[in-house]
Amino acid sequence: MDLSVKLPGLNLKNPVLPASGCFGNGREFASIYDLSLLGGMVTKSVTPNARFGNPLPRIAEAESGMLNAIGLENKGVDYFREHELPFLEQFDTEVMVSVAGSTIEDYAHVVEHLKGVDVIKAFELNVSCPNVAVGGMAIGTNAEALGKTVAMVKQHADKPVYVKLSPNVTNIVELALAAQDNGADGLVMINTVQGLRMDLRTAKPLLGNVTGGLSGPAIKPIALRMVYQVAQVVHIPIIGCGGISNAEDILEFLYAGASAVQVGAANFIDPWACPKMIEELPSVLEKYNLNSVQEAIGKALPQK
Template identity: 55%
Template sequence: MNNPLAVKLGSIQLKNPIMPASGCFGFGQEFAQLYDLKQLGAVVVKAVTLRPIWGNPTPRVAETPGGMLNAIGLQNPGLDVVCREKLPWLAEQDVPIIVNIAGETVADYVAVAETVSRQTGVIALELNISCPNVQKGGMAFGTSPETAAELTRAVKAVSSVPVFVKLSPNVTDIVEIAQAVEAAGADGLSLINTLLGLAIDLRKRRPILANVTGGLSGPAIKPVALRMIHQVYRAVALPIIGMGGISSAEDVLEFMLAGASAVAVGTANFVDPLIMPRIINQLPGLLAELGVNSISELIGALEV
């Protein structure tokens, strides 16, 4: 019998469309104490940079209406430790790995991409050009079509696996960026990263986050994500991993209708650490209820 949850992301076959959003799942070890990661369509790991990064001062998170701000600042142990310890462990869990990569310069991204794309179990890279919480690199690469395209070309030239470019919503026209990275050879897109926001402690007259601003995630951003995926799906031919506030099986199908071929669950992992297996278990029943035989029929099937 055909698996009703199977999807294709370009050349990549996934047994289901559910994966964690980068930064919300570490390198998988913590959640593996709660469930078998093999159940997931893939695991997207926390952003990896050439050298270890401490990240921003704390407080790094603040709750906001229906969501949260974070300004972690890409804290990670660096390429060497990730390749020596984190990825080999994850590969043993028998789950496809997508590595989110970040850097301050094009050369940084290229060096990380060249190495991590050749690690066992890695099926794709997610090019992070949309982190709003670092001084250099991050979102700076994702707000101009030319810069985004140049970086995409450079990473594509060295990567041995497909490259998904994770787009920032903090732009005037996300379609323009999507088209630029498509023309530069990207194999797919991830959208959206967090929306830049500010939370204030009234009594202290200070921002809650030490970094002043942070990235907004959670259910609060879901309509923005759906709108952007819809716009981009209509304008480019690349497969899309959709994310932004997904908290239920229903949300997953809405993202797929808007044009996502797979989805990433982020902040909801903090609310319910078992949410991804729960969604995967609920999807077949929901599809049956909707009279849908295969989840991939829904991709881009929004009627407007």
């Protein structure tokens, strides 16, 4: 069974990549399985300088999912380049680096400082983090700001640029087109859905950041709907993301128009979730009379 997919910058042996923020920078998972099994992986978001993140609690249970409000904790781009990226050179997997910032210039700064690093195959712009006060989702929910950011990053990046879209918008198509029209090489859909939970004992929001991002199976139908809508109007590839827990879920996203998928929260529940899905995928494709991943991509989209 041919599971391979070729996307800008990414030569994926299979369509499964752990999503940003759900895989650290690979070290913890590398101690339990061979990362070379993965089509690719996405690093934790990198910002120009170190960030500590949000006050605790940062995590809460939600129906069929979870809320998180980590707040882009990371040690900054220089530390990342010196101490995290070299570790990933030993694996035969395609590395996407997630880039975040508070201003448009922050994004440009990070990609500029990662120029010429061979292990990086593509960048993913996190313009959709719902858990930071400035930047993040503020950029990703405004078509003009998003377009400017993508255009600026494209001037500085030496690798293809994917844009991770926020679902917290009225018209996802408008944002997808803004990214595409300003030079994005691909889209990742979707980031978490903004949510909130209450602590009944204190009569206050449970998370230290008040709101958080909902992920897990609860958001899968939202993600599928958005991928399906956007796939009908853009000509750049889409990597689907949102609540994927098994190989059947992957196939749903492929049918909806995604060319590959990212797996997020499922890694927390079952640390071996990604290799298991990769192993199951051939038999699932076979079950539905498909001869390759390629054949499944966009199968559900209306014929033009």
